[in-house]
Amino acid sequence: MNSDIQQFKTEFFKALAHPMRIRILELLSEGEKNVNELQAILGSEGSAVSQQLAVLRAKNVVASVKEGTTVIYSLRDPLIKDLLAVTKQIFDNHLVNAISLLEGIRSE
Known part of the structure; x- marks a missing residue:
């Protein structure tokens, strides 16, 4: 079972390993959107977003529901929103550490 969870984590993080996919998840964290809405916000071609x-x-990672000719996307698990927030906090912590290091070097 331990290898099952490791495999799941590996595949899950591979799915997140692209800047546009992260941005799409950030946008879907705000609420459901269709491809045209995502394309307009991202300023990217529909094929790239698709x-x-x-x-x-x-x-x-995302769920889709067809409404007429439009497909609406949402986060499959709301915890993804929390994961993105934690990732931002980790980035902020690294940034604070880097700034402190630079200030220490500058004061020498």
Whole structure:
């Protein structure tokens, strides 16, 4: 079972390993959106957005529901929003440490 969870984590983090996919997840953290909305916000071609959504869908990170001719996307698990927030906190901590290091070097 331990290897199962490790494999899940590996595949999950691979799904997150692209800047546009992270941005899509950030946007979906704010609420459901369709491809056209995501494309407009991202300022990217629909095909690029669709490709990244396909990866996220294949890895069960996002859910999709068809409403007429429109597909609406959402986060499959609301904890993804928390994961993104924790990642931002980790970045902030690294940034604070880097600034402290630079200030220490500057004062020498």
